[in-house]
Amino acid sequence: MIRVFILLMTVGAVLGTYIIQGNTAPTLTRVNTGPKPCQTIPQWEGRASEWNHITESNNRYIISFDGVGLRKRVLKEAKSFMPGERQYNYIMEFKTNTLYTINLNLNTCTVTNLTQPWQNHTIPTDATLEDEYELGAPGSGFRVREWSDRLPARRAESWIGIFTIASCWPIVEVFTDDEPQNPVSLTTRFFDLTPGIANMSVFDPPEICKNQTVHPEPEFEPELEFDPPITYQYFNVTIDDDKDSGPVNSFFKKGWNYFKSLF
Ligand SMILES: *[C@@H]1O[C@H](CO)[C@@H](O)[C@H](O)[C@H]1NC(C)=O
Ligand SMILES: *[C@@H]1O[C@H](CO)[C@@H](O)[C@H](O)[C@H]1NC(C)=O
Ligand SMILES: *[C@@H]1O[C@H](CO)[C@@H](O)[C@H](O)[C@H]1NC(C)=O
């Protein structure tokens, strides 16, 4: 116990101070005396490239993020080297729990309920500071901080987010989960970011989405208990794949606190 305490104090000396609470089952509470996670502005736009290392696919998206109206718009960019690839526009209204999936090639719209709660695209307040360094060319780079969901002496990180120190813009996020049945491995890079929303109309569902019946939302399995508790939810969604081979089943697993998927 003493040794554990000394180890924790050593970690604490590096990353902050920790206090041990409780009698029978002590829990560790971090009192962060170092830099606190910054908060990204609620409304912004930009582009993102998401590598899914499990499916070995890379997609690029144009995104509009409205943390005030609780809306997201994600436009999947077409790949010039894949003629015939379907192009999608996704409009997500978290206030009405509605996802509009617009197939831009067929000009069709599918309305479903969203499968995840609203999540601000920022650094969770309980994130652990991993490192601080300069990115870019010597002398003309910029400083970033790297955060993770790692807990001292508890578990390895499964999320890493790199954000600029100036104004807290996301640069790279990595999410990984090596659970054998449903592994997740995503790397998302953000670029061409701009503050604010240039055109609020991007959140307006087009006419073809009107009068659509809402499809049942995917069923959730019971939440799993973790120590410390982290809410994971499992669900299946049916998505169109890009190759006109009909709907495919896809399995998503998300730790809501940290995993910032584009969908
Ligand atoms: C998320 O952003 C909204 C709008 O800016 C804000 O009201 C809310 O408190 C934020 N939630 C969290 C958990 O930070
Ligand atoms: C704003 O977005 C809407 C919907 O995407 C589009 O029809 C309109 O042309 C845009 N307006 C401008 C000024 O870009
Ligand atoms: C949608 O439904 C309303 C009321 O049922 C109807 O007046 C309207 O014409 C419909 N719009 C479309 C685009 O079908």
Ligand SMILES: *[C@@H]1O[C@H](CO)[C@@H](O)[C@H](O)[C@H]1NC(C)=O
């Ligand atoms: C979709 O979500 C809305 C709002 O939360 C809810 O009222 C509705 O029952 C849901 N529809 C289905 C089919 O689950």
Ligand SMILES: *[C@@H]1O[C@H](CO)[C@@H](O)[C@H](O)[C@H]1NC(C)=O
């Ligand atoms: C999700 O899909 C997988 C693979 O098809 C299946 O084994 C699993 O039972 C499904 N889960 C739910 C909740 O439907």
